[in-house]
Structures are given as C-alpha cells and as structure tokens.
Amino acid sequence: MDCRVVVEAAVPVYDVSTADEAVRIAISKTGEMLNPDLNYVEISMGSRTSPGGEELEPVFIVADEALVALELEMTVFNVEREEHASRIARKEIGQRLRNIPLDVLEVEIIESDDEEEADADEEGDGDERGDGGEEMLPEFDDLLE
Incomplete structure (x- = not known):
C-alpha cells in the first residue's frame, strides 16, 4: 500500500519584518535542509485557525522573529498501514529538519x-x-x- 502523508512543520525565521518575507525565507530554509536527499518532498504554506475557527495567517511575528507553519507532503511506498506511513514520513523529514517540531496532519491511501x-x-x-x-x-x- 502507498500513502500520501502531509506533515506540518513550525519553522523559526529570524530578522524578518513582514509575513511574506518570513514565508519565503522559511520555504527556502526548509528546502535547503531537505535537498538533495528529500527533493521529492513538496513544501507549501500551512494554514492555522483560531480556537473559534477563524482563519489566521500561517506566520506569527514578534520582535522581528517569526514562526511559520509549513506543510510538507511526501509519498511513502510499500507500507503496511497508515500509522506506518506517518512514522516513516516523520522520521525521514525529522532527520533533516533538526529542532523543528513536526505534526502529521493527514495520511491518505493512494x-x-x-x-x-x-x-x-x-x-x-x-x-x-x-x-x-x-x-x-x-x-x-x-x-x-
């Protein structure tokens, strides 16, 4: 069985003044950490919601430092079940993104x-x-x- 796994990452970015700048730097920084070993991982801007359900920007900026929510998507092949696929994705991505919190958002069977x-x-x-x-x-x- 093959699965598509989406993992959320909280990427810290320093010396930024706007949300757009923070997102660009976070995507670039994450891409550098993943390449060349995991160049098949797709990186996109994440989404956040408030406890009330309101849509929020994927960036939280305080004192020129930002925390950016990114979604990393990869396909895991030949797994036994969805839990196995999520563990593999977290391990593969987590080995390259040291000290960056990860959370599995979605596992979809292909x-x-x-x-x-x-x-x-x-x-x-x-x-x-x-x-x-x-x-x-x-x-x-x-x-x-």
Whole structure:
C-alpha cells in the first residue's frame, strides 16, 4: 500500500519584518535542509485557525522573529498501514529538519486500483491502434497491387 502523508512543520525565521518575507525565507530554509536527499518532498504554506475557527495567517511575528507553519507532503511506498506511513514520513523529514517540531496532519491511501485501471486503459489504447493498423494494412496492400 502507498500513502500520501502531509506533515506540518513550525519553522523559526529570524530578522524578518513582514509575513511574506518570513514565508519565503522559511520555504527556502526548509528546502535547503531537505535537498538533495528529500527533493521529492513538496513544501507549501500551512494554514492555522483560531480556537473559534477563524482563519489566521500561517506566520506569527514578534520582535522581528517569526514562526511559520509549513506543510510538507511526501509519498511513502510499500507500507503496511497508515500509522506506518506517518512514522516513516516523520522520521525521514525529522532527520533533516533538526529542532523543528513536526505534526502529521493527514495520511491518505493512494489507491492502486487507479494505477491498474490506467494500465488497462493504456493496453486498451494499444489494442485500438492494432485494430486500426489491421484496417490500414489492406489499404496499403491494395496500393502495392
């Protein structure tokens, strides 16, 4: 079974004055820590909500220092169950992002049936071309005669 795992990271950023600047620096800093070993991890801006359910910016700035919420998404292959996938993702990402808190937000099973259907569709396309090719062969033979 394959799973897509989304992990939330709280990345500290120093000497920033705006939320946009903090997000850009946090994404860059995280990318540097993950690359080249985990260049397949997708980094995006996270989301936060207040206890009342109100949407908040993913950045908290105090005294020119910020804490930025980022979402890191990766696919984990050949796992036994969702808990196994989340442990693998936390370990792989956590080894490179030292001293950065991580929390698993979502684990989604990637259906292998879709891949089988896609393979069947590709084979079906090939069969259709073969049928079309057989129809074309008599026309080609007619041209030779």
